[in-house]
Amino acid sequence: MGTPPADDGSADLIYVEEAARQIARLINQYSVIVNKSTVPVGTGSKVTKWVKEELDKRNAKIEFDVVSNPEFLREGSAVHDFTHPDRVVIGTTSERARDIMKDVYRSLFLNETPFIETNIESAELIKYASNAFLAVKITFINEIANLCESTGADIKAVAKAMGKDGRIGAKFLHPGPGYGGSCFPKDTRALSKIAKEYNEISSILDTTITVNENQKKRAAQKIEKAFTSLKNKTIAVLGLAFKPNTDDCRESPAIFICEYLAGKGAKLRVFDPAAHKEAMWRLEPVKDSVYFADDEYDAAKGTDALVIATEWNQFRNLDLNKIKELLISPYFFDLRNIYKPNVLKDMGFNYFGTGIK
Numbered sequence: 001m002g003t004p005p006a007d008d009g010s011a012d013l014i015y016v017e018e019a020a021r022q023i024a025r026l027i028n029q030y031s032v033i034v035n036k037s038t039v040p041v042g043t044g045s046k047v048t049k050w051v052k053e054e055l056d057k058r059n060a061k062i063e064f065d066v067v068s069n070p071e072f073l074r075e076g077s078a079v080h081d082f083t084h085p086d087r088v089v090i091g092t093t094s095e096r097a098r099d100i101m102k103d104v105y106r107s108l109f110l111n112e113t114p115f116i117e118t119n120i121e122s123a124e125l126i127k128y129a130s131n132a133f134l135a136v137k138i139t140f141i142n143e144i145a146n147l148c149e150s151t152g153a154d155i156k157a158v159a160k161a162m163g164k165d166g167r168i169g170a171k172f173l174h175p176g177p178g179y180g181g182s183c184f185p186k187d188t189r190a191l192s193k194i195a196k197e198y199n200e201i202s203s204i205l206d207t208t209i210t211v212n213e214n215q216k217k218r219a220a221q222k223i224e225k226a227f228t229s230l231k232n233k234t235i236a237v238l239g240l241a242f243k244p245n246t247d248d249c250r251e252s253p254a255i256f257i258c259e260y261l262a263g264k265g266a267k268l269r270v271f272d273p274a275a276h277k278e279a280m281w282r283l284e285p286v287k288d289s290v291y292f293a294d295d296e297y298d299a300a301k302g303t304d305a306l307v308i309a310t311e312w313n314q315f316r317n318l319d320l321n322k323i324k325e326l327l328i329s330p331y332f333f334d335l336r337n338i339y340k341p342n343v344l345k346d347m348g349f350n351y352f353g354t355g356i357k
Helices: 014-026 043-058 078-083 095-104 106-110 120-151 155-163 184-197 203-225 253-263 276-282 284-289 296-300 313-317 320-326 341-346
Strands: 031-035 064-068 088-091 115-118 234-238 267-271 290-292 305-308 331-334 350-352
Touching: 014 031, 014 043, 031 043, 031 095, 043 064, 043 120, 064 088, 064 095, 064 120, 088 095, 088 120, 095 106, 115 120, 120 155, 120 184, 120 203, 184 203, 203 253, 234 253, 234 296, 253 267, 253 284, 267 284, 267 296, 276 284, 276 290, 284 290, 296 320, 331 341, 341 350
Parallel strands: 031 064, 088 115, 234 267, 234 305, 267 290, 305 331, 331 350
Antiparallel strands: none
16 A cells, blocks of 8 residues: 655655555454554554454454565566565564465465564564665665765776675665655655654655755756746756656656756757656646657657756667757767767767766
């Protein structure tokens, strides 16, 4: 069940509660109620309470157990991630429920997939902690990238060397215009809210949230600073989803950049292989400034600059000679660092990357 953010950043459990109550109205024998949603610590106890309330209304004496079994699925890779998980987390203090869950995941257990058996509270926190750590890692490498731009260091070399350290690892060390999507922004804010409710300090989380918003703005301002003014400028933006292989534009840095540029007077020609439908309503406030192109080259036609905001694979093999012919001026903003700067500079592009001076 979805756990959208409430106005204060906490997770809204309205859908989880309704699902729990619906289940309680239907069960007629011992049942294991499994929560796979990303929920605050203590939700398992709330689910137990809601189920008991509904059973009492029925005067039903039915045994049940609640299990926290968080999912760790990536958008665009969910089926693979489900069948090839890094680990399976089972949160319960009931041996009966634990045995049933192991039977459900029998094929993975036989394949020696790591199983983490713990209590409900730990399982609930594992999901938040995992997402928050990845968000921190992205934010850290973005801050290092910004420092590289000021010092003349090359973020690609820095990140590659860092990633070779087994204690750090190479994943999520790819600088860009900030993270977005359905999980990281929501979950970092929710975890920060949980910490405050327990009177604990969440300074790393709070800083990560602030820095990520600043990173989106920094990327947009990089484009703005390249021109005296964005008025009467037309910018091509490739990529609108928050990452490749999905149409999800929730809190996408690309959407933020489009809104920022349009707010400064620019006209936009945008293209995304999958996200046009969602992007159309998300960009509704600036729709008069946005043209949805048929492909990458239609987007680049007659524009003053090209911006790669999302690293779709098809953007990695652009016909750069054709792109240069289509552009009015050869400004190329590679916010995801998918091209070699020297190659584009030798072709006559004014190249701008992330963490590359």
